[in-house]
Amino acid sequence: MRETAIEIKNLVINYRNLNRMSIHQSIMNPNAARRADVVQALKGVSFEVEKGEILGIIGRNGSGKSTMLKAIAGIFQPDEGSIDTKGKQVSLMSIGVGFKPEITGRENIMTSGMLLGFSPEYAKSKMEEIIEFSELGEFIDRPVRTYSSGMYSKLTFAITAVLETEIMLVDEVLSVGDEHFRKKSFNKMKDLILDNDRTVIIVSHAMDTLRELCTRILWLHDGEIKMIGETDEVLDAYQQFMSV
Amino acid sequence: MMRRFWGDIKRYAYFCVYSAKSDLKAEVANSYLNWIWWVLEPLLNMLVYYFVFGNLMGSDQEYYIIFIYSALLMWNFFNRCIIYSVKAVRMNREIVTKVYVPKFILLLSNMILNGIKLLISLGILAVLIIAFRVPFTVKMLYVIPIYLIVFIFTFGCGMVFMHFGVFIDDLAYALGILLNMLFFMSGIFYNVETTLASPLGYILARINPMAALINNMRGALIYGITPDFILMFIWLDIGLILSIVGVRIIYKYENSYVKVV
Numbered sequence: 361m362r363e364t365a366i367e368i369k370n371l372v373i374n375y376r377n378l379n380r381m382s383i384h385q386s387i388m389n390p391n392a393a394r395r396a397d398v399v400q401a402l403k404g405v406s407f408e409v410e411k412g413e414i415l416g417i418i419g420r421n422g423s424g425k426s427t428m429l430k431a432i433a434g435i436f437q438p439d440e441g442s443i444d445t446k447g448k449q450v451s452l453m454s455i456g457v458g459f460k461p462e463i464t465g466r467e468n469i470m471t472s473g474m475l476l477g478f479s480p481e482y483a484k485s486k487m488e489e490i491i492e493f494s495e496l497g498e499f500i501d502r503p504v505r506t507y508s509s510g511m512y513s514k515l516t517f518a519i520t521a522v523l524e525t526e527i528m529l530v531d532e533v534l535s536v537g538d539e540h541f542r543k544k545s546f547n548k549m550k551d552l553i554l555d556n557d558r559t560v561i562i563v564s565h566a567m568d569t570l571r572e573l574c575t576r577i578l579w580l581h582d583g584e585i586k587m588i589g590e591t592d593e594v595l596d597a598y599q600q601f602m603s604v
Numbered sequence: 605m606m607r608r609f610w611g612d613i614k615r616y617a618y619f620c621v622y623s624a625k626s627d628l629k630a631e632v633a634n635s636y637l638n639w640i641w642w643v644l645e646p647l648l649n650m651l652v653y654y655f656v657f658g659n660l661m662g663s664d665q666e667y668y669i670i671f672i673y674s675a676l677l678m679w680n681f682f683n684r685c686i687i688y689s690v691k692a693v694r695m696n697r698e699i700v701t702k703v704y705v706p707k708f709i710l711l712l713s714n715m716i717l718n719g720i721k722l723l724i725s726l727g728i729l730a731v732l733i734i735a736f737r738v739p740f741t742v743k744m745l746y747v748i749p750i751y752l753i754v755f756i757f758t759f760g761c762g763m764v765f766m767h768f769g770v771f772i773d774d775l776a777y778a779l780g781i782l783l784n785m786l787f788f789m790s791g792i793f794y795n796v797e798t799t800l801a802s803p804l805g806y807i808l809a810r811i812n813p814m815a816a817l818i819n820n821m822r823g824a825l826i827y828g829i830t831p832d833f834i835l836m837f838i839w840l841d842i843g844l845i846l847s848i849v850g851v852r853i854i855y856k857y858e859n860s861y862v863k864v865v
């Protein structure tokens with residue numbers, strides 16, 4: 361019997377459009393929070409992902425794909441329903457782990473590792489590998505705020521790629537850095553994704569990549585599951601739908 | 605909830621300390637005088653107050669330098685942590701929007717950072733105490749539990765401000781004014797209880813937490829006065845209640861912060 365890695369039941373996520381307010385507003389208008397219009401990003405989605413599976417998620421912009429990834433990563437609390445990742449380590453790949461701009465790259469590797477749930481010893485042991493992969497050289501000991509955007513994303517990628525989590529969420533298969541790094545990171549990513557023990561969810565608009573990598577596809581439409589099933593079947597239906 | 609709280613503390617303890625240390629390092633990396641600033645800042649401030657209130661206005665308080673300096677250290681710790689708490693989530697938006705971290709950990713990490721600065725300054729205070737020959741008494745040890753109360757009370761207040769700071773944009777301004785007012789009412793450079801006319805002084809020294817804590821800490825440290833246990837106990841309880849309520853609020857709402865910042 362196959363082991364379930366992620367179990368999502370009736371997931372509902374709302375965005376409240378209240379945002380911030382001033383003290384004046386909050387006193388004069390205490391019900392603003394309640395009256396604000398609520399946008400439902402996900403309307404009761406349920407599915408399971410088995411261990412080792414590579415699930416692709418497609419859908420139009422604003423259909424709730426990224427919201428779902430963030431919820432699985434634990435950044436959002438579901439408003440209803442539940443997400444069970446069976447206590448496994450989850451990392452959200454594309455945006456990586458947040459860096460503290462004032463501290464050095466090396467220190468950020470440590471903090472990121474710990475935030476992803478690894479022990480400091482483990483993070484330390486992977487340090488050299490990460491630094492080497494990121495190709496940052498001496499910049500690793502400078503504050504992250506001095507990095508160029510390319511260096512920033514290289515480090516992000518290196519951290520999430522080298523510190524391997526059991527569940528990997530990928531928001532758009534990455535293409536970071538220059539041509540050389542792009543190839544290298546794509547290959548590394550492919551290795552990670554195709555590893556049989558790793559459970560992967562990929563959100564992407566790149567049909568070819570999805571067709572190549574995924575074992576199953578979930579099609580989200582307006583916060584609901586439109587279709588879930590075999591890769592080719594769903595992708596064909598989706599492409600037909602989108603071309604109309 | 606308590607179980608989850610302790611679990612999170614244990615899980616993120618190393619992160620807390622590590623991030624406090626690296627923040628501290630980053631803070632001084634760009635300045636010439638490095639960590640000397642942590643000592644210099646309260647020391648110079650103390651001299652300003654000493655000059656203005658000790659010399660110009662004439663205070664007959666015994667050991668006036670230590671009187672100001674010891675209070676200033678406690679106040680600075682509280683003040684910095686609270687100011688940080690209001691913008692804590694927004695300042696860490698890089699992290700908060702990308703990975704889950706219990707939000708109180710952000711505040712706790714900053715409290716550790718300020719705690720380290722405090723410890724260094726307390727070292728200077730010890731030197732001053734010896735230099736000015738303040739008589740040593742066993743009662744000086746009361747300073748430790750009083751600082752513990754300060755820590756808990758600060759954490760509790762910080763949690764609450766942290767939550768509202770996320771949603772209310774201009775809370776930081778209002779808080780700045782409030783803290784400024786509190787500063788003058790806490791008797792950093794004068795004794796609230798004896799300087800202000802009664803009953804105002806008597807009341808203020810009790811209902812203003814920082815005045816109460818500073819007053820009792822200073823009494824024990826410099827003048828060998830036993831702290832007012834009941835009063836300290838009350839403020840400990842209030843601190844604990846605030847902490848519990850604060851952690852509860854944070855746990856309940858923390859994941860919606862991402863949608864706002």
